[in-house]
Amino acid sequence: MAEAHQAVAFQFTITPEGIDLQLSYQALNQILLSGVRSWKKRVSRLRNGVIKGVYPASPSSWLFVVIAILATMYMRSDPSMGLITKIQQHLPLSLHVSLSAQGQTMLSALLFSTLLWLSLILALRFCLKLLLSYHQWMFEQHGRVSNTTKIWVTLLRLLSSRKPLLYSYQTSLPHLPVPVIKETVSRYLLSARPLLTDEGYERMTKLAAQFENNLGNRLQRYLKLKALWATNYVSDWWEEYIYLRSRGPIMVNSNYYGMDFLYVSPTSVQAARAGNTITALLLYRRKVNREELKPSRVPGTVIPLCAAQCERMFNTTRTPGEETDVLQHWQDSEFIAVYHRGRYFRLWVYRAGRLLSPREIELQIQRILEDQSVPLPGEEKLGALTAGDRVPWAKIRSSISAPGSISDLWTSSRGRPSS
Incomplete structure (x- = not known):
């Protein structure tokens, strides 16, 4: 119980003279430091979220776009082709009253620059996703790389030139494609053939054909619908039905462990x-x-x-x-x-x-x-x-x-x- 009393930040007792309040400055200091550490982590996660959200661009590129738009307007040119004027016309009435005409123009230019910056980020991320969807590089012969693959590598390196964070590519990775049901059935039969007799394989072939022509096509449509909004249409099902619903021991089937130096022992203590x-x-x-x-x-x-x-x-x-x-x-x-x-x-x-x-x-x-x-x-x-x-x-x-x-x-x- 002594440790529990030490963990209390303050104690008070009611006496005839009043309330006797005792503060534990050590406990309050620990609470303060714990709160500071927690807020540092929140700020770090927020900063990383912004950096990941704009990748492969950088947050500082917003300032570059704003300066470029303002510099173009200073040279008596309208890079927005009239959009800045339309944004200014649709500003709230309160801003028209409180801001001067020049202030309204600056605010409209900032809004247009931000929208343009976000559009460029979406375009870059779409291009990165298209590049990551290229699979021909896997079939290139060693030492004989085609010009298409060389150009692809160059473009991918240009878009990935900024130092990425651990999860920077997550939103740019291509979705897992849904295989054609005919190929799925064919591969299943190919894997089942060594395990079945001739009669059993013939029966399984008929059942597979019935599944492909009836229930399989309907399930395939559902699967394609899920693949439209899920980055991986099978990961949540795999986690639930293969991993979490497995009733066998996990010590030898799923658990992993770590060791220190396997071949070099810096100390025997x-x-x-x-x-x-x-x-x-x-x-x-x-x-x-x-x-x-x-x-x-x-x-x-x-x-x-x-x-x-x-x-x-x-x-x-x-x-x-x-x-x-x-x-x-x-x-x-x-x-x-x-x-x-x-x-x-x-x-x-x-x-x-x-x-x-x-x-x-x-x-x-x-x-x-x-x-x-x-x-x-x-x-x-x-x-x-x-x-x-x-x-x-x-x-x-x-x-x-x-x-x-x-x-x-x-x-x-x-x-x-x-x-």
Whole structure:
């Protein structure tokens, strides 16, 4: 309870003399620093959103367009071919009263410049999308590149000359095309042929033809309709029905893990290696959040790849359900979970808005290694449930979510001192 009292920013008691107010300046300082860090992230996301929104142009190009339009008007020329005058005529009456004629002209010129700038951005993004839809480069012979492909590479490099952010190409990537139903059926039969007998293959061919002529055509129209507004018509279905609705264990089928140096060991101290690994992962997460990583490309080319998988690389968990799992994602997290000898620890990796150094994290890891406490009832075997089928794990998880159950004890164990 002492730690809980220290986390309170202020306390007050009512006495006969009045109200006795006690402030915890350390807690208030932590709240202030946490708020500053949160707002810095919001500003960074807003800035990155603007930069991504105008790519392959730059935000500063708006000023160039405005100066060019104003300079042309100063030379007694109308680059808008009368549009600036029409915009001035349709300004609100309040602006006609408060602004002079010259001010109205300047405001109309700014509006026209902004509209022209946005139109140029849309045109550039459309051109970039058309260039990324070119696939002939995949069929070029090594050392014999056609002139068309050379011109395509030159144009693509010109449009991608600005340094892109991690998600700069997301809106310019071409949509996944819907395959022709006849080709889909033909490939299915080709893949099923080695698994079927002659009689079974003949029956499957008839069923495939019936599907193609009846239900298949109607489903194909629905699929094309979805492909008009979805960047990838299959990704959400794949995530839901193949990934989240899979009822098998995810430990050996879906989970991934990271290791420190596999062939080179800079130190044999376990806590030090853990501190270095944790810091490296958090620095990588910072680059992902700030979108400072370069977009992945097809090896040896200038073709960018989709980076949507990076959005939920961190701060994301998969909660088990009886029919389907649920993905939960948090924008930020200031601690990590450490599992050691059947015990869970909550290890804070930020202090006063600053990422802890590898040495500071190493000291906390060492305290966990030296901790002699025993696991709480049920805590030691709780992790094994995540290795089983999803349905039993979901039922057990829902049964231990009631007050006074194992989950309360496990939550208490995560609060062990580690800082």
